[in-house]
Amino acid sequence: MPKSSKSKTSNTDGVSPSAAKLRLLKKLRCTLNFEKRAWAGGAERVAGVDEVGRGSLFGPVVAAAVILDPAHRIRGLRDSKLLAAERREELARRIRQCSIAWAIAAVDSARIDQINIYQASRLAMLHAVEQLAPAAGYLLVDAVRLDCELPQQAIIHGDALSASIAAASILAKVERDRMISAWDPVFPMYGLASNKGYCTPRHLAALREHGPSPLHRQSFSPVWSAPIPQEVLGFMLETASEVTPSDEEPVAAILEG
Secondary structure: OOOOOOOOOOOOOOOOHHHHHHHHHHHOOOEOHHHHHHHHOOOOOEEEEEEEOOOOOEOOEEEEEEEOOOOOOOOOOOOHHHOOHHHHHHHHHHHHHHOOEEEEEEEOHHHHHHHOHHHHHHHHHHHHHHOOOOOOOEEEEEOOOOOOOOOEEEEOOHHHHEHHHHHHHHHHHHHHHHHHHHOOOOOHHHOHHHHOOOOOHHHHHHHHHHOOOOOEOOOOHHHHOOOOOOOHHHHHHHHHHHOOHHHHHHHHHHHHO
């Protein structure tokens, strides 16, 4: 009798693609090698650029650009996905304090729906680069090229390999988490404080039960295929009308933001 064999399409490790990717990222070493090559080639003010939130169902995609100071080494920089939240916050403070320049930019969900998430991610990164002061002279970008005349290098898994890109990923992640968590009291049914708008069982269940909010990405399949139409805006307006005078200004800011 012939021996049985595993299907060619099966995962012999028994791990999901996302888990396999995390394994790979953990093996990669985040260094200043890319920055050193750029400096050796005469580049000044090398900026790392990255974005976060590309796979989220809710809210903006957020990007950051960071020009590290060669004279101030920041230990522990690595892909933001591999860091605990407390460690990200600590590193974000050091990055803001010790870098030559840093900037953050966001592209909202409405714009994402207009131009698609890939183009929105590139646009957010470009806007972050444009806000740097002093300006960057050379770019290290995670995986993509930006529409600008600056010399640049796209690096696959750049946030796990380049210290500058890792720093940008950390700033972008911390800022986006803060932005999404601020919406949690307005849309408590989605569990935004914990899932940050990503596709979790609770989030999907809330979309099926309540439909999407105005800040969900309507072009994303789990959102547009929700069985209930967008009705949460009425909930927002009711909440705003019920606040006390002392609370009125913060709620208005949230609704406009």
